[in-house]
Every structure is written in structure tokens, then in C-alpha cells.
Amino acid sequence: MSNRIAFLGCGSMNEAIMGGLIDGGVDPADIVATVRRADRAAGLAERHHGITAIAGEEEPENNKQAATGSGVVILGVKPAGIADLAREISGSLSPDTIVISVAAAVSLAQLEAVLPAGQPVIRTMPNTPAKLGRGMVSVTPGSSCSAGQLQHAKDILAAAGTVVEVPEEQVDAVSAISGSGPAYAFYLAEAMAAAGVELGLDPELSLLLARGTVAGAGFMLAEPGADPASLRKAVTSPNGTTERAIATFDERGLPAIIAEGARAAAARSAEITRQLG
Ligand SMILES: NC(=O)C1=CN([C@@H]2O[C@H](COP(=O)(O)OP(=O)(O)OC[C@H]3O[C@@H](n4cnc5c(N)ncnc54)[C@H](OP(=O)(O)O)[C@@H]3O)[C@@H](O)[C@H]2O)C=CC1
Numbered sequence: 001m002s003n004r005i006a007f008l009g010c011g012s013m014n015e016a017i018m019g020g021l022i023d024g025g026v027d028p029a030d031i032v033a034t035v036r037r038a039d040r041a042a043g044l045a046e047r048h049h050g051i052t053a054i055a056g057e058e059e060p061e062n063n064k065q066a067a068t069g070s071g072v073v074i075l076g077v078k079p080a081g082i083a084d085l086a087r088e089i090s091g092s093l094s095p096d097t098i099v100i101s102v103a104a105a106v107s108l109a110q111l112e113a114v115l116p117a118g119q120p121v122i123r124t125m126p127n128t129p130a131k132l133g134r135g136m137v138s139v140t141p142g143s144s145c146s147a148g149q150l151q152h153a154k155d156i157l158a159a160a161g162t163v164v165e166v167p168e169e170q171v172d173a174v175s176a177i178s179g180s181g182p183a184y185a186f187y188l189a190e191a192m193a194a195a196g197v198e199l200g201l202d203p204e205l206s207l208l209l210a211r212g213t214v215a216g217a218g219f220m221l222a223e224p225g226a227d228p229a230s231l232r233k234a235v236t237s238p239n240g241t242t243e244r245a246i247a248t249f250d251e252r253g254l255p256a257i258i259a260e261g262a263r264a265a266a267a268r269s270a271e272i273t274r275q276l277g
Pocket residue numbers: 008009010011012013014034035036037038040056063076077078079081085102103104105125126127128179180
């Protein structure tokens with residue numbers, strides 16, 4: 001199988017995976033990326049020296065060219081564009097080209113319906129820390145994906161972070177927790193920075209403290225066997241300051257609010273799947 005990997009629709013998510021793979025040792029010469037805009041393609045080629053980036057506005061056949069001869073093709077456009085993209089490249093795929101979709105809400109059945117019969121397909125749900133090799137990536141194989149092909153995809157994606165296999169009915173939940181999750185952590189950092197300003201800190205200092213604290217806590221969580229509840233308790237002195245803050249969060253129902261947000265994210269995913277038919 002060809003070593004070449006094509007990132008079709010190389011925006012936030014696919015660029016993050018691509019960055020993780022390059023840092024993890026994939027040869028940039030084996031990577032081809034497509035986008036619509038020429039300035040975006042130029043930016044990708046500048047940030048990831050040695051890859052080939054092709055813009056649709058300059059080369060309308062860019063996706064077909066990139067798919068031709070690639071062993072793995074990673075579809076990274078918005079959910080509404082995935083079926084058209086898959087149709088567009090279906091005549092350019094080898095029967096053993098592994099087609100990976102990173103799109104939320106696009107089902108395996110929807111993908112398989114627009115690709116050649118028997119094409120190996122894998123639905124994934126990654127997240128943007130993949131850029132640092134710190135992503136969480138779920139994989140769900142389609143009906144024609146062999147165990148060997150799934151393992152090959154897992155081996156490639158491992159450079160982007162931790163790979164977990166889940167049944168398709170759990171992908172919306174994975175999306176609501178780890179797919180969208182980095183945004184929740186950034187939102188927490190934004191709220192903490194704003195709270196610091198309200199308490200009288202200089203905005204720049206407050207942002208520095210909030211960023212460093214969320215990042216530092218993230219590193220602690222990344223240690224093997226880390227337990228968020230134990231780590232939290234280690235900060236919380238009896239009758240101290242943290243205890244008062246956590247009690248306030250509990251009284252105001254913050255865990256329920258987070259659960260409600262995650263339910264809304266998962267429900268939106270299911271809604272998009274229905275809308276895409
Ligand atoms: N962002 C995230 O954290 C996550 C996103 N996802 C999924 O990833 C997918 C992409 O999302 P995201 O990266 O945020 O979106 P972006 O808008 O950042 O990226 C989409 C990219 O696709 C390119 N593009 C659009 N149409 C075409 C086409 N026909 N041919 C080639 N390139 C095309 C765009 O090019 P141009 O820039 O030139 O317009 C853009 O670079 C979605 O399906 C989403 O559900 C999944 C998990 C997390």
C-alpha cells in the first residue's frame with residue numbers, strides 16, 4: 001500500500017492531525033493536503049515544510065489528484081460537504097485506499113453509500129490537541145474495513161494522540177465530550193481570566209494566570225493514572241478558599257450545566273445526521 005496520506009479539506013481539524021503526524025515522524029513528502037483557497041494552501045505549505053498543498057481555486061481537480069495513489073485519504077471538510085467530496089474522489093480511489101472521515105454527524109452508512117462498494121471506510125472523532133500529539137481520537141470501522149486496515153489507520157492516528165475504538169452509536173457522545181471538549185477547557189480559561197479582571201487583576205496578568213493554570217492542570221491530568229477528583233481534593237483545604245469556590249459551583253449546578261451542554265452537543269450531532277439524510 002502507498003505511504004501517501006491525503007488530507008482533503010485541510011482546515012483546523014485536519015491540519016492539527018497532519019501536524020501531529022509530521023511531529024510523530026511521518027515524512028512530509030508523503031503528505032498532500034487540499035483546500036479551496038490559494039492563500040490557505042500557501043500557509044499550509046509554509047507551516048509544514050515539504051508537504052504538497054493544492055488549492056481548488058487554482059487546480060479544480062485537486063481532490064482527485066490528491067486521492068490518486070494515496071494509501072489513506074482523510075476527509076476533513078464540514079459535514080455538509082463530506083458526501084459531495086466522497087463522490088468527487090470515488091473514481092480516483094484504489095480498492096484498498098482507506099477512507100477516513102473526521103466529520104461529526106456523518107454516519108458510516110452515509111459515507112459508504114457514496115463510495116465504491118467494498119471501499120474500506122473508518123469514521124473518526126478526533127480533537128484539536130492532535131496538533132501536539134495530545135489528541136483523543138475515536139475510530140469506528142465501516143463494514144468493508146478489515147482488521148489489518150483498521151490497525152494500519154490506528155497506527156497512523158496514534159501519532160496524533162490516544163486512539164480508542166467505539167461502536168458507532170457512541171460517536172455522538174464522544175463528539176460531545178472529547179471532540180468539542182477542548183472548547184470547554186478554553187471557555188473555562190476565558191471565564192477565569194474574566195473573573196480575575198473583575199477581582200481587580202490587570203487583564204494581561206489575569207489571562208496569563210488563567211492560561212497557565214488550565215494548561216498546568218492539563219499536564220497533571222495527563223500523568224498516568226491521574227484522577228481528577230483526587231487532584232481537585234489535593235487543592236482543596238478544609239474550610240479554605242477552594243472549598244468555598246467549589247461549593248458555590250455546586251450550589252449553582254455547574255456539573256448539571258456541563259452535562260446539559262454535552263447533551264445538547266450530542267443531540268445536535270444526531271440532528272445533523274438526520275438533516276444530511
Ligand atoms: N474543529 C474541530 O475541533 C473538530 C472538527 N471535526 C470535524 O472536522 C471537519 C472540519 O472541521 P474544521 O476543521 O473545524 O473546519 P474548517 O473550516 O477549519 O476546515 C475545513 C477545510 O476544508 C476546506 N474545504 C472546504 N471544501 C473543500 C473542498 N471541496 N475541497 C477541498 N477542501 C475544501 C476548507 O478550505 P478553505 O480553508 O480554503 O476554505 C477548509 O480549509 C468537520 O466535519 C468537523 O465536524 C471533528 C472534530 C473536532
